Amino acid sequence: MKDIVLKDVSKSYDGLTVVEGFNLTLEAGKITCLLGVSGVGKTTILNIIGGLAGSQGSVSGVPERISYIFQNPTLLPNMTVEGNLDFVLRSQIKDKEERKKIIAEAIQNVGLSEFAKAYPYQLSAGMAQRVSMARAFVYPSELILMDEPFRGLDVATKARLLEYFLALWQKSKKTVLLVTHNIDEAVLLSDKILVLGGRPARISAEYFLNSDKFARKLSDKDAAEVFGKIYDWFAAVTPKS
Numbered sequence: 001m002k003d004i005v006l007k008d009v010s011k012s013y014d015g016l017t018v019v020e021g022f023n024l025t026l027e028a029g030k031i032t033c034l035l036g037v038s039g040v041g042k043t044t045i046l047n048i049i050g051g052l053a054g055s056q057g058s059v060s061g062v063p064e065r066i067s068y069i070f071q072n073p074t075l076l077p078n079m080t081v082e083g084n085l086d087f088v089l090r091s092q093i094k095d096k097e098e099r100k101k102i103i104a105e106a107i108q109n110v111g112l113s114e115f116a117k118a119y120p121y122q123l124s125a126g127m128a129q130r131v132s133m134a135r136a137f138v139y140p141s142e143l144i145l146m147d148e149p150f151r152g153l154d155v156a157t158k159a160r161l162l163e164y165f166l167a168l169w170q171k172s173k174k175t176v177l178l179v180t181h182n183i184d185e186a187v188l189l190s191d192k193i194l195v196l197g198g199r200p201a202r203i204s205a206e207y208f209l210n211s212d213k214f215a216r217k218l219s220d221k222d223a224a225e226v227f228g229k230i231y232d233w234f235a236a237v238t239p240k241s
């Protein structure tokens, strides 16, 4: 796996310059978080990396196969949990039995074995998001792009989801870009946090967290310090409207 590098990237929408001369590196096998207020350009940058938005400048190291996890789990409503996972795996692995094994393990990894034959409408939002995560990890991608995947979930549900996510990630060590405006999940999951601010957006601060992510707590000294610094920085930002 290669690092993903954006060099001198610019993107405008009808005269609105979201990024200009923007540089960013996603280290291979690490979790990097882009943290910033609404409208700063997080999704735009994620879409540039995923090839969903055109841009000027250089974007290198992006693998062919990418998994996405969005705020909305985007499950296919007419397929079971198993079926949704099989849908992304079918084109990649021809052997049905092999697919079955991989899918059963992934569903077990997110604690949903009893719901393998359930349809999306029978799942809670947190459960559906767990399926979306399992799907992102069964697909043989090297990069996972996540756009606000934990938004709108209560603290307990989110805490469990973070655990499930880390357990899946630990087994695969895929490169991850997490885009969010929530400081807590950024601090709990990331190897590196990039704070985005301004227009055009630029990286205002960079934080590295080296502690074991499985044991990490917001009350840990280093995590609390990073949380506090980022919170204070955001609190001092004046909203545009």
Ligand SMILES: Nc1ncnc2c1ncn2[C@@H]1O[C@H](COP(=O)(O)OP(=O)(O)OP(=O)(O)O)[C@@H](O)[C@H]1O
Residues within 6 Å of the ligand: 013, 014, 016, 018, 036, 037, 038, 039, 040, 041, 042, 043, 044, 045, 181
């Ligand atoms: N397709 C588009 N056409 C025109 N303007 C756009 C388009 N997509 C985004 N923008 C503008 O670009 C800016 C950055 O948007 P973007 O969606 O990247 O922000 P964001 O940081 O992801 O915000 P949020 O946290 O609300 O999701 C915004 O001002 C937005 O209005």
Ligand SMILES: [Mg+2]
Residues within 6 Å of the ligand: 042, 043, 044, 147
């Ligand atoms: Mg967005």
